[in-house]
Amino acid sequence: MSEPRRAAWKVLRPWLLQQATVWGMMTPIAVRGGSEMPVTSGEERGESGPNVCAGLELRALADAARSALDAFTRTETLTGAELFLSASRRLTLEYEVSTGSSTLSRGESVSAAARVWREEHSGFAVLPMGGPEDLSHVLTTAAQRMGPGSRSVLPPVPAPAGPLSLSLPELSDARARESAERLAREVVPPGAVVQAVVVTQSAAWSALVRGEGALLTGVSSREDAFVRCESARGAVVDAVTAPLGEPWELEALRVRFAEAFEALEGPAEAVDPSLPLVLRPAIAAPLVAALAWMLRGDVVASTPALARAVGKKLFPSVLSVEDDPLHPRGTQRRSTDDEGVPTRLLRLVEEGRLQGFLHSAGTAAGLGVEPNGRGLRFEGSPPIPSPVNLFVVPRGDALPERYTELVARIETFTTMPRPGVVSMIAGGWEVEQGRRVRRISPVELSLPVLETFRSLRGTGADLVFFPTAEGCGTPTLLFPPLLRGS
Structure with a gap:
């Protein structure tokens, strides 16, 4: 690696690994037995076993949680209490395309989160687990942190549809390296300089324990890949995800990279700000993710006009x-959220009419509505309302005869520096009668989310879900001229 690229990598690497962690799983993992190790062959390195994570046996931990919660509620005067156990395992491989070398890190963690209620007061705590004895500690800590807060009306934990999940899938060094090599070989445009390929395999087990020893468990696993390439006008970033063990669909990713490099390489002219604006899915995705953020119950609670x-x-x-937890092309599959509430298809906007919001039990109680299965936990937080597979419903509307088409987004590390406003730098083409007639120089967009969607003129039929946009999906979006004054 050249010195300039090595210096750039030192700046980019922490951000890349943060993105890989966010896409791979939501629970942070502490690496055991050394932070990193170079991979010199495809040999497997031992895990702690499918039924054990970070030295703790999952079945024993679930049984201990039932006992700890039962003992705690017998000695405390409470209106409710719960324990949420989380066991996580992650493998991250950083692949250096120019040399064929790679660096591997592995990690495992187990944590427990407790919530307790007494009338109109509630408390929350989350602690890493060294052993079952820590369960009573996290419950006591949550009680000590009791403060004013409305009591969430939580439904009973539903009976499991099948056997309890008490194991974690194995992760594979060799598969991660093969995946990285395949990405570099099949996805990256010829001649492109690759700054980074990061492959993350992750597996997460959870158990929700509530009154009378009720227990609900779940397991999820996935393999994600992040690719960052240099173009003549800036870096291009994209990603792909699939359930662990299932093949990636790489053709769409390859096409997006090829289109991006075609748009960002070669002579370009200034944009005509008077033309309608067409955002292809890769450009529209951050805008849809920002809309999803604005439709969260906790955000709406501080925006009375929207409520x-x-x-x-x-x-x-x-x-x-819509937000469909079982959409066949979505990045996630969930039958319940992290509060035990069943998920279902949500129609949040129907033909322009606002129908509702994403709710956890807490935000639903605050607005006097029913929870809808969107209470998810991130990085040790209490459940917050979050989308699962939120998307703009495709229609296949016709495009105008002449328009500006944006197809490539230049990476700027953040797309919402201010709440409710999406900022991007994107390049593309001027199109006449379906033919790209001239390449345009990248333009800077600063789009107020609600106002921008209020001007929407049409949606395409090409729905795509993006790991880089919190899993949200979108087709092509058609807007009036939004670049006046650019």
Whole structure:
């Protein structure tokens, strides 16, 4: 690696690994037995076993959680209490394309989160688990942190549909390296300089324990890949994900990279700001992710005007937004959220009319509505309302005869520096009668989310879900001229 690229890698690496952690799983993992080790062959390195994580046996931990919660509620005057156990395992491989070398890190962690309620007061605590004896400690800590807060009306933990999940899938060094090599070979455009390929395999087990020893467990696993390449006008970033053990669908990723490099390489002219603006899915995705953020119950709670708009037509009829936890092309699959509430298809915007929001039990109680299975836990937080597979519903509307088409986004590390405003730098083409007639220089977009969607004129039929946009999906979006004054 050259010295300039080595210096750039030192700046980029922490951010890349953070992105890989976010995409791979939501529970942070502490690496055991050394932080990193170079991979010199495809040999497997031993895990702690499918039923053990970070030295703790999962079945024994679940049984101990039932006992600890039962003993705690017998000695405390409470209106409710729960324990949420999380066991996580992660493998991250950083692949250096120019040399064929790679660096591997592994990690495992087990944590427990406790929530307790007494009338209109509640407390929360999360602690890493060294052993079952820590369970009573996390419950006591949550009680000590009791403060004013509305009591969430939590449903009973549903009976499991099948046997309890008490194991974690194995992760494979060799598969991770093969995946990285395949990405570099099949996805990256010829001649492109690759700054980074990061492959992450992750597996997470959880158990929710509530009154009378009720127990609900779940296991998820996936393999994600992050690719960052240099173009003549800036870095291009994209990603792909699939359940662990299933093949990636790489053709769409290859096409997006090829289109991006075609748009960002070669002579370019200034954009015509008077033309309608067409955002292809890779450009529209951050805008949809920002809309998903604004439709969260905790955000809405601090925006009374938006909360009062349910049932009103806020957007054009061409906009419908859904969140489908079982969408066949979505990045996640969930039957319940982290509070035990069953998930279901949510229609959040229907032909422009606002129908509702993403809710945890807490935000639903605050707004006087029913929870809808979107209470998810991230990095040791209490459940917060979050999308699962939120997307703009495709329609296949016709495009105008002449327009500006943006197809490539230049990486800027953040797309929402201010709440409710999406900022991007994107390049593309001027199109006449379906033909790209000239390449345009990258333009800077600063788009207020609600106002921008209120101007939406049409949606395409090409729905794509993006790991880099919190798993949100979108087709092509058509807007009026938004670049006046650029």
